[in-house]
Amino acid sequence: MSKALYIAEKPSVAQEFAKALKINGQRRDGYLESDTSVVTWCVGHLVTMSYPEKYDMKYKRWSFDTLPFLPRDFKYEVIPGVQKQFQIVKGLLNRPDIETIYVCTDSGREGEYIYRLVAQMAGVKGKKEKRVWIDSQTEEEIMRGIREAKDISEYDNLAASAYLRAKEDYLMGINFSRVLTLRYGNSVSNYLSSKYQAISVGRVMTCVLGMVVRREREIRSFVKTPFYRVVSSIVLEGEKFEGEWRAVEGSSYFQSPVLYKENGFKKKEDARGLIQSLSSVQPLSCTVEKVERKKENKNPPLLFNLAELQNVCSKLFKISPDETLAVVQELYEKKLVTYPRTDARVLSTAVAKVISKNISGLQNYGPAADAAKEALSMGTWQTIAKTRYVNDKQITDHYAIIPTGQGLGNLKGLSLTSQRVYETIVRRFLCIFYPPAVYQKVSIVTRMGNESFFSSFKVLVSEGYLKIAANSFARKKASDTEGRAAEGKSEEDSEDVACDAALLGALQKLKKNDILSVDSLNIKEGETSPPKRYNSGSMILAMENAGQLIEDEELRAQIKGSGIGTSATRAEILKKLFNIKYLSLNKKTQMITPTLLGEMIYDVVNCSIRQLLNPELTASWEKGLTYVAEGSITEQEYMDKLEHFVRIRTNQVEASNYQYALRQFFDASAQYYKKPERSTRSASSGKQGGKSS
Template sequence: MGKSLYIAEKPSVAQEFAKALNIFAKRKDGYLESEEAVVTWCVGHLVTMSYPEEYDPSLKRWSLETLPFIPQEFKYEVIPGVAKQYRIVAGLLNRADVDTIYVCTDSGREGEYIYRLVEQQAQVTGKKRLRVWIDSQTEEEILRGIREAKDLSEYDNLSASAYLRAKEDYLMGINFSRLLTLKYGNSISSYLNTKYSVISVGRVMTCVLGMVVRREREIREFVETPFYRVLSAIGESGQTFEGEWRAVKGSRYFESFDLYKENGFKEKDKAEALIQYLKENNEPLTCQITSIEKKKEKKNPPLLYNLAELQNECSKRFKISPDETLRIVQELYEKKLVTYPRTDARVLSTAVAKEIHKNLNGLMKYDVAVPYLKEIVSFGSHKGLEKTRYVNDKQITDHYAIIPTGQGMGALNGLSHLSKQVYEVIVRRFLSIFYPPAVYQKVAIVTKIKEESFFSSFKVLAEEGYLKVAGNPAKKKAKTNNADSPDDGQNDGQMEADVNFFEKIKTLKKGMSLPVQALDIKEGKTSPPKRYNSGSLILAMENAGQLIEDEELRAQIKGSGIGTSATRGEILKKLFNIKYLSLNKKTQIVTPSMLGEMVYDVVQNSIRSLLNPELTASWEKGLNYVAEGDITSEEYMQKLDHFIVSRTEGVRGLRNQSQLRNCYDKIAQFYKKTNKGK
C-alpha cells in the first residue's frame, strides 16, 4: 500500500496538518515523513505565468506592432526564488510510493490555483487526488476535512475560474499597460519632467483608481451653499427642548422658491421675516402640540464579519490599513483562534450553527467573554441559532463568516496588543448575535405657532440588548438637527434624551399649550462628499463602487463586487506603492496623487470602460459563473479576447495628446506645492 502526500500552502499550515495526523517524524529538507504519510508545503506561489519574451525574444521590446498579445497556449515557469522548494514538491508528487495526494492549500480560488500550477508544471499523472476543504485550522476541523475530502475533479470549475482570473489580469495588464505607455507615456513624463513613465493598468486596480479620483473631483467642484434654519426653544425656562421649523403643507412658505429644502431658507432675511411674523400679536410666545407619537424601535445585532466588514471596522477603530487587518486576522487563523478570513459571507452554515456550543464553550477560557457567556446560557439563545437570520446556507459560497473557534487560547498571550484588540472585536461581534435586540423608546412631537409647524423627536435606550456586548455607539449630545452634518441638516433630528427628561416628555399630550422661550436662526452649510478611507474604500469595492453606509442595506446587495475578499487589500497596497494613490497613515484617508490623476485622464480618454465599477464587477461575476459551471472557460475567453482586441484597435486610432495636455493643466494647479517640493 502506497503513502499519502499532504500538500499545504505554507510551512506553518503543514505543521498543523502533521500535528493533527500525529506525524512526529524528523523534519527533512522541505517536508515531513512517517511510515504512512508525507507532509510538504508550497511557500505561496511556486509557479507563475511567463512573460511575453518567453514566447518570442522580440516581444521583450515594447512595440505597438506586437499588440494585442494573446497567446494560443499560455506558458508557465517556476519562480526562481522558490525553485528549490518547487523541486522538492514536484519530486514528492511524482514519487512512485505516493499513490494518494491530499490537496490542503487554502480553501478558495487562489489556493486551488497554487496547487494546480504545481501539478501542471510537475506533469503529475496516475495519482488519486483528494481536496481538503476546511474553515479553520483546529485539529478537529483538519481531521474532518481529511475524512470528508472529495475528489479533486469536483473542483475543476473553481480551478478553471482561477486560471481565467490569472489570464485576464495578465492579458489586460500586459496589453493595456504597454499600449497606453507607448501611446501616452511620453506625454506624462515630459509634463512631469521625469525620465520615463510606465502607465500601469489593471482590471481591478484601474477601476479603484477611478473611484478615488472621481470622489476627489466631486469634492473640488463642490460649491458650499449656506442655509438658515429656524429653531424654537420649547418648555419651561431651564428645561427646554428644540423644535425645527419645516415648510410642510399648510405653511405660508410651502413649496416656496425661498426655501433650501423644506427646513431652511436660502437667505437669512427670509428666516428673520418668519420669526417676526410668528412673534406678531403673540405675547407671551406659545405653541400648541398638534401631534405626539410614541413608539418602540428594535435594533437587531448586526450580521457577523466577513473580511471587508472587518477591514472597514479596523480602519475606523484602530486606523490600520486593510492589508494590515488581513495580516492580523491571517495570524489569528493560523494560531487556530478564528475561522478562515478570506470570506465574503456574513452568516453561518446550518451545520456550524448546530455545533456552535463548542465555540461558546471554548471561549470560557477567554476572560473578556465569560460574563456574556453566562448570560447567553441563561437566554438559551444558542440552541435555536439555525432558525435566525445569522444562518443561511444559500448566502455561503466557499466559507462562512469570521468567528472565534473557541480554541488556541494558549496563543493569545503571545500576540501583539493590536492583534488582541482585533480578536476581541471578532469575539464581541460573534457573542452579540446571541443577545436580544436593543430597544429604543421614541417620541416625535409636532408643535404649531400660528400655521407654522415645528418638529422635535427624542429617543432613549430602554433595553440595552446586544449593545451590552457590542458596545453602545457614542450618543448625540442634547442638540437636534446638526446643521453642519454632511446631510445638510436632513438627518432624523433625534436627540438622545436622559431618562428623567424623557419621562417628562412622555407626559405631554396633544392639544397642550407650551411656552416658547426663544426663536433662533441657525446657519448651516452644505458639505462636500467625504473622501474614502482605506476601510470605506474596501466596502465600496465589495459593493461594486457604491459606498453603502447602511449595514442592513449592504447585507441585501447581491452579486460580486470589484476584486475579491482575498485581493482587495493587496490591490490598494499596489496603488500606494506605485504612487497613484496616497494614504494618510494616521487617518487612513485615501487621496489620488498627480500621477494617479494623469493616468486616470489617460484611461478616461482611451479605454473608459476600465473605470466602470459595474463592468469590472461583471467580470468578477463571470468568473463566478465559470466556478459554478454556468458558462464555459471558452465562452469567457472569447469575450475577454474580443474586449482586448477591440480596445487595442480603438486606442491605435486615437489622436488626443493635445486634449490630454489640457487635462494635465487642469489638475496641475492642485499639486503646485508638491511639484515645487520635488
C-alpha cells in the same frame, strides 16, 4: 506500503496538519514523513505565468507591431526564488508510493489555483487527488476536512475561474499597459520632467484609481451653500426641548422657491421673516398636534466578513486593509478564528448546530468570559439557526469570521493590535446571542399658526447586546463612539436627540392639543458639506459594493457578489496603488488621496479606455468569474468575451491621438499640487520591457 501526501499552502499550515495527523516522523528538507503520511507545502505561489518574451523574444521590446498580445496557449514557469521547494514538491507528487494526494491549500479560488499550477508543472498523473476544504485550523476541523475530502474534479469549475482570473489580469495588464505607455507614456514623463514613465493599468486597480480621483474632483468642485433653519425653544415642566420648523403641506412656505430644503431657507432674511410673522402673537406658544410613542428594537449587526472587518479596523485602530488581513491571517493560523478571506456575514446551518463549542471556549477568554457564560446560559444559541445570522444561501466558499474558542494560549505571543482585533471579532460574535437593544422613541409635532415644528427623542431603555459590544480597552468617554465604529456605523446615523429621564417623563405625559409656551424662536445657520474622501476601510466597502459606499447592511446583502476584486485581493490592490505612487495613504487618518501622477494616469485612461474606470463593468467581470465557478457559463464563452474586449480596446488606443487634450487636463490637476512629482521608473516596468518609441 502506499502513503498519502498532504500539500498545504504554507509551512505553518503544514505544521498544523502534521499535528492533527499525529505525524511524529522525521522532519526532512521541505516535508515531514511518517509510516503512512507525508506532509509538504508550497510557499505561496510556486508557479507563475511567463512574461511575453518567453513566447518569442520579439515581445521583449514594447511595440505596436506586437499588440494585441493574445496567446493561444499560455506558458507557465517556476518562480526562480522557490525552485528548490518546487523540485521537492514535484518529487513527492510523483513518488511511486504516494497513492492519494490531499490538496490542503487555502479553501478558495486562489488556493485552488496555487495547487493546480503546481500539479500542472509537476506533470501529476494516475494519482487520486482529493480536496480538503476547511473553515479553521483547529484539529477537529482539519480532521473533518480530510474525512470529507471530495474528489478534486468537483472543483474543476472553481479552478477554471481561477485560471481565467489570472489570464484576464495578465492580458488586460500587458496589452493595456503597453499600448497606453507607447501612445501616451512620453506625454506623462515629459510633463513631469521625469525619466521614461510606464503607464500601469489593470482590471481592478484602474477602477479603484478612478473612484478616488473622481471623489477628489467632486470635493474640489464643491461649493459650500449656506442655509438657515428656524427652531423653537419649547418649555415643558421646567425642561426645554427644540422643535425644527419644516415647510410641510399647509405651511405658507410649502414648496416655495426661497427654501434650500424643506427645513431651511437659502437666505437669512427669509428665516427672519418667518420668525417675525410667528412672533406677531405674544406671548409665544405652540399647540401639540401629534404625539407618537413607540419602542424600537435595534438588532446586533451581522458578523464580520473580511471587508467589514477591514472597515472597522481602519476606524478603530487606524490600520490599513493589508495590515488587517495580515493580523486576521495570523489569528487564523494560530487557530483563534475561522478562515478570513470570506465575503459572507452569516453562519451555515451545519456550524449553527455546534456553535455552543465556540461560545464555551470563550469562557476562558478573560475580556469576554462573562459575556460568553451569559450567552450560554441564555440558551439563544439553540435557536440561532432560525435567525438572520444563519443563511446557507448567502455563503459561497466560507461562512463569516468568528472565534473558534480555541488557541487562546497563542494570544500572549501576539501584538497588542492583534489581541485587540481578536477581541473585536469575539464581541461581534457574542452579540448575536444577546437580545436587541430597545429604545423608547417619542416624536412630537407642534404648531404655531400654519407652521409645524418637529421634535424626536430616543432613550435607551434596555441595553441588550450593547452592554457587551464595546471593547474592554475602550476609554470610557470613547466607548460609545468605539461601539458605533465596531458596528460599522457613523455618528450621523441617528437624527434622534438623546434626552434625560426627567424630560422623557414629561414627554410621556404630553397629549394632543396641549398648549406649551415657547421661550424663543432662533435661526440656526448651517452649510452643505462636500463629499467625504475615502479612507482605507470605506474604500474596501466601496469595492465590495461595486463602487457604492453602502452603509446599510441589508442593501449590501442585496448586491452581494457584484464587487470589485475579491476579499482576498482588495487589500493588495490598494497597496499596489500606494507603492506605484498613484495614490497616497495618510497612515494616521487612513485617508486616501490621489497623487498628481495618479490623476494624470486617470486622464489618460479616461480619454482612451474609459470602460476600465467603470465600477459596474469591473464588477461584471468578477460576476462572470463567479458564473464560471458555478458552471453557469463555460470557460470558452468567458475567454471569447475577454479576448474581444482586449483586442477592440487595444486597437482603439493605438488609433487614438489625445496628446493635446491631455496637456490641458494635466494643467488642470497640477494647480492642486505644489510641484510636479518626479517619478522613477518602477521595477515592474523594467521587467515588462524597453522604452516606448
